[in-house]
Amino acid sequence: MHGTVAISGAKNACLPILAATLLSDDKSVIDNVPKLRDMSTMLKILRNFGAKVDQDQDVIKIEPNGYEGYKAPYELVSTMRASVCVLGPLVAKHGRAEVSFPGGCIIGPRPIDIHLKGLRALGVKIKIERGYIIADGTKMRGSHIYLGGHFGSSVLGTANIMMAATLTKGVTIIENAACEPEVADLAAFLMKMGAKIKGHGTPRVIIEGVKRLRGAKHSVIPDRIEAGTYALAAAITKGDITLKNAKLEHIIAFADKLTESGLSIKRVPNGLRVKYVKRLKPTDITTLPYPGFPTDMQAQCMSLMTVTGGISVITEKIYPERFIHISELSRMGADIILEGPSAIIKGVQSLSGAPVMASDLRASAALVLAGLVAKGRTEVHRLYHLDRGYENIVEKLQSLGAKVWREREK
Numbered sequence: 001m002h003g004t005v006a007i008s009g010a011k012n013a014c015l016p017i018l019a020a021t022l023l024s025d026d027k028s029v030i031d032n033v034p035k036l037r038d039m040s041t042m043l044k045i046l047r048n049f050g051a052k053v054d055q056d057q058d059v060i061k062i063e064p065n066g067y068e069g070y071k072a073p074y075e076l077v078s079t080m081r082a083s084v085c086v087l088g089p090l091v092a093k094h095g096r097a098e099v100s101f102p103g104g105c106i107i108g109p110r111p112i113d114i115h116l117k118g119l120r121a122l123g124v125k126i127k128i129e130r131g132y133i134i135a136d137g138t139k140m141r142g143s144h145i146y147l148g149g150h151f152g153s154s155v156l157g158t159a160n161i162m163m164a165a166t167l168t169k170g171v172t173i174i175e176n177a178a179c180e181p182e183v184a185d186l187a188a189f190l191m192k193m194g195a196k197i198k199g200h201g202t203p204r205v206i207i208e209g210v211k212r213l214r215g216a217k218h219s220v221i222p223d224r225i226e227a228g229t230y231a232l233a234a235a236i237t238k239g240d241i242t243l244k245n246a247k248l249e250h251i252i253a254f255a256d257k258l259t260e261s262g263l264s265i266k267r268v269p270n271g272l273r274v275k276y277v278k279r280l281k282p283t284d285i286t287t288l289p290y291p292g293f294p295t296d297m298q299a300q301c302m303s304l305m306t307v308t309g310g311i312s313v314i315t316e317k318i319y320p321e322r323f324i325h326i327s328e329l330s331r332m333g334a335d336i337i338l339e340g341p342s343a344i345i346k347g348v349q350s351l352s353g354a355p356v357m358a359s360d361l362r363a364s365a366a367l368v369l370a371g372l373v374a375k376g377r378t379e380v381h382r383l384y385h386l387d388r389g390y391e392n393i394v395e396k397l398q399s400l401g402a403k404v405w406r407e408r409e410k
């Protein structure tokens, strides 16, 4: 595959940023918003609170002025876990929130104890009733909080507590904060709203509460996971793809591994050029919180490893059960053994196209990547997962030379 692809705004930065607009009564304008199913879900939640939402291409204007709602219902939250990040803004702004418990998902159990621990440390009283988190934030105050769990920092947990602390009297210090670029982008937006934040993008974030936040304009950072996925499309098809807008510093661990393996990844004006230059070597990957190797790139890397000669190993340290894609890749002829949280991948000569079932967002992308090089035709079913996170994926792949199209599910 050859050509240039424009990387869209980051889904995982945009979701908490949209939630953060609830912290003000004024209008906020967010641009570089990707057109994705998850974005529509978040907008439905905001409208459900009475916010006025106006969307024109990749620009969204949100006016929460005078909204009444404080309840995020099960029907909306159950379709997208990121909905839980309305909890912090609601409780800080209105002193109360009722948000459906998000539950687990196909990539494994996804608890929210870290979110709740952080909110409790800020003085929020929390009850779980009828599957809802009922939060009373009438007596909140700044606090010194350690925000870690079994698997390290929490991205949305940090986002939630940071948002709540912006309007909470006193100073809040978050230790072991998530350092992901999406969290730093949220902080950048909050600061434009008037929040006082220091240390964002590092494990120690300091927030001094203010009385009021104003509306703000913000342009969302490019999606590093989408960028990585197209980089892998170049690698797996022995191609040459320029990723417009992509930032090397956001995918540094990924670029390090792929470069070690033999791929060429170079900065070009306004993006990155990814080129297959020689036979790739097998490699080993361990997923870790940022700046470590992202779990959201694990499945897609596995697809590349299935056709890379030699033995590669992936160890999943964030979601040890995030391996549903193995059985589908095996249906295409991949040779993979799962040993606890590690997958051992023996590269095969070629994959063979087959009907496969997408189980989650990144697993879907992995199957599409595998389909790009498999002999014959690959049908990826349950495409709605893919539409949650990849804007215009079919059109983008086609423009790079892939033979791919969308058919209505029979």
Ligand code: EPZ
Pocket (backbone or CB within 6 Å): 011, 012, 013, 015, 081, 082, 109, 110, 111, 112, 113, 114, 115, 116, 149, 150, 151, 152, 153, 154, 155, 156, 157, 178, 182, 295, 296, 318, 319, 361, 362, 389
């Ligand atoms: C974010 O989810 C992303 N989602 C995920 O991307 C991503 O996989 C994940 O971060 C890790 O990078 C969004 O940003 C919308 P975590 P989040 O809290 O914040 C455990 C994708 O494909 N944990 O950082 O929910 C948790 O089980 C999605 O785009 C607790 O134990 O993830 C996991 O093992 C999927 N208790 C680890 O921490 C908690 O209260 C990291 O999770 C919270 C998390």
